[in-house]
Amino acid sequence: MFDVERVANELIEWLKDRVKEANAKGIVLGLSGGVDSAVVAAAAKKAFPDDTLGIIMPCYSNPQDEKDALLLADRLNIRYKKVVLDEVYDSLLRAVGSTGNENRLALANIKPRLRMTTLYYHAALLNYLVAGTGNKSELTVGYFTKYGDSGVDILPLASFVKHEVWELARYFNVPEEIINKAPSAGLWENQTDEKEMGITYKELDEYILTGKATERVRNIVDELNRKSQHKREMPKIFVPSSK
Ligand SMILES: Nc1ncnc2c1ncn2[C@@H]1O[C@H](COP(=O)(O)OP(=O)(O)OC[C@H]2O[C@@H]([n+]3cccc(C(=O)O)c3)[C@H](O)[C@@H]2O)[C@@H](O)[C@H]1O
Ligand SMILES: Nc1ncnc2c1ncn2[C@@H]1O[C@H](COP(=O)(O)OP(=O)(O)OP(=O)(O)O)[C@@H](O)[C@H]1O
Ligand SMILES: [Mg+2]
Secondary structure, X not given: OOOHHHHHHHHHHHHHHHHHHOOOOEEEXXXXXXXXXXXXXXXXXXXXXXXXXXXXXXXXXXXXXXXXHHHHHHXXXXXXXXXXXXXXXXXXXXHHOOOOOOOHHHHHOHHHHHHHHHHHHHHHHHOEEEEXXXXXXXXHHOOOOOOOOOOOOEOOOOOOOHHHHHHHHHHOOOOHHHHHOOOOOOOOOOOOHHHHHOOOHHHHHHHHHHOXXXXXXXXXXXXXXXXXXXXXXXXXXXXXXOO
8 A cells, every 4th residue: 555645754754864864965856857856856855945956957858848847846946957968968979989870879878877977066066965766667677877867876766666656746746747748768859668668657567566467568577677687786896716
């Protein structure tokens, strides 16, 4: 049973504890206009009313995402800053000698890694922690960029599947248009999580929560989970036989 009010209150206390434990002052996170960052921002704002900073970081992104991020910041009165990464992205591609035609993910994954770097600059500047927004559904199938959007200090939503995140979003008064939009990493035009994963969140969440799934869904999820195991672990450490 998912008691949303209780979970939300525990989450807010958990955020306070993690920040205190780190001798930090607050929380910084990327505000994408999507529901995961909306929920983390809402909880962080409750925990740290004066020390929550959302950063909007378009990198050749859909302009609607920025509008949604601004709508959220306005609705929940969240302090925000905009950092445009288009030029940095172009400049990095030039520096590495990219033709711009390499495999799509090699290029696209640069975007979350530039965002991670931007967030850590602000974290160090303000003595804040970087909050990630990854949820249990994404983590299970490795649907995130290693050291990109997963390069964070704390993961407030990692125990919740996407449907639970939607419930938390309603509880936190996140605008309906943000809750209703198709989840997307926003790395290229018309990208959606469900299209790329080849399964729906309904199927994925049901499998995670109950173990029930068609053979097709089970095969896809099990394979994605196996292939992404390295992303959920520390890098393997070489230990010489003499040690
Ligand atoms: N067995 C192994 N042991 C240790 N390391 C291993 C490894 N296999 C690959 N690797 C390393 O991992 C790299 C591949 O992983 P990674 O770079 O993450 O890349 P990859 O998993 O290929 O792509 C990231 C996926 O996450 C999605 N995404 C990204 C960002 C945000 C969101 C979102 O929902 O917002 C979704 C994106 O659309 C894409 O489907 C390889 O280049 C290699 O360096
Ligand atoms: N344009 C952006 N500006 C700032 N942060 C971003 C941007 N795009 C992605 N991010 C960060 O990366 C995180 C991962 O993206 P992801 O798409 O999984 O979450 P979301 O956009 O919040 O929700 P949804 O999965 O429903 O789209 C975001 O929550 C946000 O913190
Ligand atoms: Mg998104």
